Each structure stands twice: as C-alpha cells, then as structure tokens.
Amino acid sequence: MARRQIYMDHNATTPLHPEVKKALREGMELYGNPSSLHSFGRKARHMIEESRGKVASFINADPEEVIFVGSGSEANNTVLSMLMCPSKVCSCGNADMAGREIITTSIEHPCIMRTSECLQDRGVPIKYLSVDQYGKIDFEELAGAITGRTGLVSVMMANNEIGTVQDIKETSRIVREKGVLFHTDAVQAAGKMPVDVRELDVDFLTLSGHKIYGPKGIGALYVRKGTPFCPLIRGGHQEQGRRAGTENTLGIVGMGKAVEARGKEMNTESKRHLQMKRALKEGLAGSIPDIRFNGHPTDSLANTLNMSFKGAEGEAILLYLDEAGVAVSTGSACASGSLDPSHVLIATGVPVEQAHGSIRVSLGRGNTMKDIDYLLEVFPPIIKKIRDMSSAYKRES
Amino acid sequence: MEKERNEWVYTEKVKDHFLNPRNILEDEQSYEDDGKGIVGNIKCGDRMMMVIKVDKDKNVITDCRWKTYGCASAIASTSALSEMVIGMPLEEAYHISPKDVTAQLGGLPEHKIHCSVLGDKALRAAINDYYQRNGMPEKVQKEEARIICQCMNVTDHEIEDAVLDGARNYYELQERTKLGTVCGQCKDEAIELLEKYKKKHFGEA
Numbered sequence: 105m106a107r108r109q110i111y112m113d114h115n116a117t118t119p120l121h122p123e124v125k126k127a128l129r130e131g132m133e134l135y136g137n138p139s140s141l142h143s144f145g146r147k148a149r150h151m152i153e154e155s156r157g158k159v160a161s162f163i164n165a166d167p168e169e170v171i172f173v174g175s176g177s178e179a180n181n182t183v184l185s186m187l188m189c190p191s192k193v194c195s196c197g198n199a200d201m202a203g204r205e206i207i208t209t210s211i212e213h214p215c216i217m218r219t220s221e222c223l224q225d226r227g228v229p230i231k232y233l234s235v236d237q238y239g240k241i242d243f244e245e246l247a248g249a250i251t252g253r254t255g256l257v258s259v260m261m262a263n264n265e266i267g268t269v270q271d272i273k274e275t276s277r278i279v280r281e282k283g284v285l286f287h288t289d290a291v292q293a294a295g296k297m298p299v300d301v302r303e304l305d306v307d308f309l310t311l312s313g314h315k316i317y318g319p320k321g322i323g324a325l326y327v328r329k330g331t332p333f334c335p336l337i338r339g340g341h342q343e344q345g346r347r348a349g350t351e352n353t354l355g356i357v358g359m360g361k362a363v364e365a366r367g368k369e370m371n372t373e374s375k376r377h378l379q380m381k382r383a384l385k386e387g388l389a390g391s392i393p394d395i396r397f398n399g400h401p402t403d404s405l406a407n408t409l410n411m412s413f414k415g416a417e418g419e420a421i422l423l424y425l426d427e428a429g430v431a432v433s434t435g436s437a438c439a440s441g442s443l444d445p446s447h448v449l450i451a452t453g454v455p456v457e458q459a460h461g462s463i464r465v466s467l468g469r470g471n472t473m474k475d476i477d478y479l480l481e482v483f484p485p486i487i488k489k490i491r492d493m494s495s496a497y498k499r500e501s
Numbered sequence: 502m503e504k505e506r507n508e509w510v511y512t513e514k515v516k517d518h519f520l521n522p523r524n525i526l527e528d529e530q531s532y533e534d535d536g537k538g539i540v541g542n543i544k545c546g547d548r549m550m551m552v553i554k555v556d557k558d559k560n561v562i563t564d565c566r567w568k569t570y571g572c573a574s575a576i577a578s579t580s581a582l583s584e585m586v587i588g589m590p591l592e593e594a595y596h597i598s599p600k601d602v603t604a605q606l607g608g609l610p611e612h613k614i615h616c617s618v619l620g621d622k623a624l625r626a627a628i629n630d631y632y633q634r635n636g637m638p639e640k641v642q643k644e645e646a647r648i649i650c651q652c653m654n655v656t657d658h659e660i661e662d663a664v665l666d667g668a669r670n671y672y673e674l675q676e677r678t679k680l681g682t683v684c685g686q687c688k689d690e691a692i693e694l695l696e697k698y699k700k701k702h703f704g705e706a
C-alpha cells in the first residue's frame with residue numbers, strides 16, 4: 105500500500121470543520137468592539153449572541169448560562185479557583201465557598217490536577233477519588249468522601265487518554281443530594297456523545313472549541329442559573345461580568361459554527377468511528393502479541409483506542425508511526441521529557457513498564473476505513489522491529 | 502533558532518540511527534561475548550544491554566552489539582556508541598562520556614540527554630565484566646557514590662541524575678533531591694558539583 109498521511113490524534117486537537125472555515129472568513133470582517141454602541145459594535149455583539157445561542161442549544165442550556173472563555177483549561181481553572189475566593193475582600197457574594205474542600209478524581213486533565221495541587225498549597229483541601237482498572241470512579245467512595253466541608257466535586261465526563269466515560273448523571277445525583285456543587289469537564293465528551301446539562305443536572309460544565317473542529321483559543325463554561333460564581337479574570341463587564349476582556353469575536357463565531365455543524369453529524373460520526381475502532385482493535389489484537397487495551401471496553405468514547413505494548417517504548421512507536429505517515433500520541437513519559445508515565449494509566453493500574461509503552465489513537469471526521477487498513481498494515485512490523493532491538497522483550501514461544 | 506517547518510525533533514543523525522539502528526544483538530543465545538553489561542530499569546523507561554568481543558592481545562574491542570528498550574534518543578545513542586567503539590582500545594572506550602555520544606549524534610534536545618547516558622554506563626559495565634572474567638579485577642574502576650548531604654543522605658550520583666533530569670540551579674536541585682534542607686552544610690559542595698555536572702553534560706555552565 106502506498107504511504108499515506110493520516111491524522112489520528114483528534115483528542116489532542118481537530119482540524120477546522122469546513123463550515124467553520126467559511127464562518128471564520130466571514131467573521132473576519134467583524135472588527136467592531138462588541139461593547140460599542142455603534143453599528144460596527146452591534147454587528148459583532150449580534151454574532152456573539154447568536155453563537156451563544158448555538159452553544160446553549162448544543163448542551164440544552166439557556167444562553168445566559170453560557171460564558172465564553174479562552175480555553176477549556178481556563179474554564180476549569182475558573183471553577184476550581186472559586187474555592188479560594190478570598191471571602192472578606194471579594195464582592196462576588198460567594199463567601200461560604202472559600203476554604204471548602206474539593207473532591208476530584210485521579211485521572212483528570214492536567215489543568216484540573218495542577219490547579220488542585222496549587223490550591224492545596226494555598227490551603228484548599230483536596231481529595232482524589234480512585235478509579236478501577238477501566239477508569240471508572242466508585243459511587244460508594246464518592247458518597248463517603250463528601251462531608252460538610254465539601255464545596256465542590258469535579259469529575260470529568262470522558263477521559264482524554266483512555267476514553268472512559270463516567271456516569272455523570274448518577275455522579276451528579278449523589279453530589280447534589282448532599283447539597284454540594286458539581287462540575288464536569290466535558291471537553292472530550294462534547295461532540296462525540298450527547299451532552300445535556302439538564303439531563304446531567306450539573307452546576308458547571310466545560311467545553312472547548314478546538315476539540316470539536318472549532319478554532320483554538322476559545323472555550324465555554326456553563327454555569328447553572330443561580331449558582332454562586334466568582335470570575336477568574338476581573339475588570340470588565342463582558343460576559344455579564346463573569347469573564348473580563350474584550351470578547352474573542354472570531355473565536356466565538358467559530359465555536360458557534362463548530363457546535364452547530366458537529367451537532368448535525370455527531371451521531372453518524374460516532375457510529376462510523378465505533379466500527380472503525382472495532383476493526384482496528386480486532387486487527388491489532390490478531391496481529392500483535394502482548395498487546396493490552398486500556399480503558400473501558402464499552403463505556404468509552406467511540407473514537408478513542410488506547411493500548412500498551414510489552415517491551416516497546418511509546419515515543420519510539422510514535423516516531424516510527426510518524427515516519428510511516430500516521431500521527432498518534434503516547435502516554436509515555438519520555439516523549440514529554442518527564443520520567444513519570446501517564447498518571448491516568450497508572451491510576452487504572454497499568455504496570456509502569458507497560459504505561460511507558462502506550463499509544464493513543466483518536467479518530468476524527470477525516471478518517472476512513474482505508475486509514476484503518478493502512479494502520480493495520482504498518483503497525484505490526486513497527487512493533488516487531490522495536491521489540492527486536494529491545495532488551496525488555498522476549499517472545500513467549 | 503528558527504526551526505524548519507518539517508524538522509524532526511531530533512537531528513538527522515539521531516533520526517538515521519533510530520530508523521536504521523546498527524549492530525543490534527540479533528541472536529542473543531549464540532553470541533559469544535567477552536563482556537556483557539546491563540543497566541537501567543524498564544520501570545524508569547529505559548534499559549540497555551551491551552556486549553563486546555575483545556582482541557585479548559591488543560586489548561581492542563573487535564565487536565559491539567546491543568539491545569535497548571527506550572525512546573528514540575536511547576536507541577540512537579546506543580546505536581551510535583556501538584559504531585564508535587568497534588576497533589577502539591579498551592582504555593579509550595572506558596572513558597567515553599555521554600557528551601561524546603551526544604556530539605556524535607549532532608546533539609540532543611536538552612530534556613532528552615538523560616535518555617542517552619545509559620549507553621556509556623552499559624559499555625563500562627561490559628568492559629568491567631571483561632576485566633573480571635580475565636583476571637584483571639584491579640582495572641575495574643568502581644563508580645562508588647559519595648554522600649554529599651549527610652542529613653538527607655544524598656550522593657553525588659543523585660546530584661548528577663538530578664542535573665540530567667533538568668535541575669539547573671540550587672533551588673531546583675533541592676526540589677529534586679531534598680539535599681541541604683536540614684543543616685545546610687552541604688550547600689557549597691552541592692553547588693560545586695551542580696556546576697561540574699552541568700558542564701559535563703551540557704557544555705557551558
């Protein structure tokens with residue numbers, strides 16, 4: 105088969121949807137400041153509010169419950185940082201949040217993990233829920249962890265590395281029953297499965313533009329009506345005073361179009377991806393010995409397949425695949441220069457030496473069954489080549 | 502430095518050694534080595550094995566083969582090292598440093614240097630093994646660790662590892678090793694070693 109160029113790293117980021125590109129080109133003309141009263145400003149304001157409506161209907165929220173922010177990371181930082189809101193100085197009227205405890209999980213995105221660590225240093229107590237071998241949290245552990253001191257629980261909807269999907273509806277039921285605020289990071293789930301804030305019954309929910317074929321540098325935070333809130337970025341009336349700074353008009357226009365386009369194709373896309381993932385999984389399982397698949401076998405994002413290879417290191421696999429034209433990612437530490445392998449794989453009990461040899465394939469709208477065939481052809485010889493020079497692999501036979 | 506649009510993370514030489522590794526130990530069972538060294542740990546992400554054959558009259562390495570579990574830099578540096586030492590006198594090979602290997606590869610990104618340091622360690626272990634087997638234990642130079650921070654029990658080896666792992670100043674060194682956090686007496690010596698290892702592995706201090 106001829107060499108192909110294949111992008112299979114859609115959980116890292118996605119290319120712009122053609123409809124988004126078109127909207128962005130038109131949006132480039134909107135240079136007015138959305139806060140200005142003149143016609144230039146009003147035009148920009150109109151486009152922003154139209155996008156807000158689209159994002160709101162994408163997650164079944166009211167438009168005034170949607171705040172545009174700079175990224176999914178910013179949205180997550182905003183939510184967690186409310187817990188150290190300095191009650192005496194801040195005018196947000198949110199006094200009783202300060203100093204309360206946060207409960208989150210051990211497999212969150214780094215922007216939750218790092219922020220939690222930082223908050224802990226500043227005196228906010230943090231509890232981390234464990235996960236089972238598939239990456240699922242335990243509801244009993246959750247219920248037992250919540251105390252009178254708990255101010256917020258944050259559990260991601262779908263994991264970026266292994267694709268495991270949590271039962272957010274049940275999680276939020278347990279949390280809200282105890283009168284505690286609940287946040288979910290839905291950055292990876294959105295656009296790959298239905299996300300309905302009313303059905304999930306959450307207080308906060310995070311979205312990102314570039315994971316759903318929208319532009320980078322734009323995200324959205326859902327805040328349920330009446331929920332206490334304290335901004336992370338202050339000093340402006342924008343976004344109802346909840347996120348200061350002149351709006352990223354172009355980004356917002358792009359994100360509005362992205363959710364609209366994605367909403368239409370999501371179901372068919374997910375079905376297609378699931379078929380492709382199954383073919384890939386079966387094909388690899390049949391052609392590569394000592395392979396292990398990580399994450400939940402069924403409650404998992406349709407586009408995500410994470411696997412570990414005995415005796416082959418992740419960065420080496422990634423670079424050989426790249427040489428063959430296939431772009432994937434690894435949970436291997438070495439690729440990032442740290443010595444610790446993926447905290448997610450370790451939390452799910454993948455042995456350290458296998459976590460070093462893990463690869464994530466994340467499919468997107470551009471991928472076809474032909475790509476899967478190609479990958480199935482180039483992958484096994486690569487693993488064999490790496491294992492042949494590996495001091496940590498002996499074929500059992 | 503401006504990066505080319507399509508440039509690899511690594512130099513062309515690294516890429517070449519990674520994609521076309523030389524001197525892999527293909528048939529471990531039937532290879533009759535004169536010395537064998539294994540260093541590293543799969544848990545840390547890399548493990549290397551080097552075997553050598555030696556011309557016993559001339560004390561010259563006549564063949565060198567390897568197996569490596571690790572990332573691209575680890576694989577490329579073992580491959581490059583194996584090419585360097587074939588035909589080299591034992592004495593000279595014994596003193597090859599990670600910097601020599603990196604130079605051979607045309608450099609490595611700073612955060613990948615630690616992936617390359619196992620190569621020369623494995624080679625020294627193989628040479629030591631040869632000395633032991635051939636009745637020359639006096640030639641084996643012990644790389645014994647020396648305790649620098651008495652309070653926290655931190656050795657010079659750990660300081661070197663911390664430098665390779667990215668520590669560039671005393672504060673970062675402390676963060677990684679916890680040395681100097683009790684009585685503080687070790688500070689001057691630790692800083693001296695920090696500068697020494699920075700120079701050794703990264704050139705300019």
Ligand code: FES
Pocket residue numbers: 649650651652653680681682683684685686687688
């Ligand atoms: S000797 Fe290092 S702190 Fe005391």
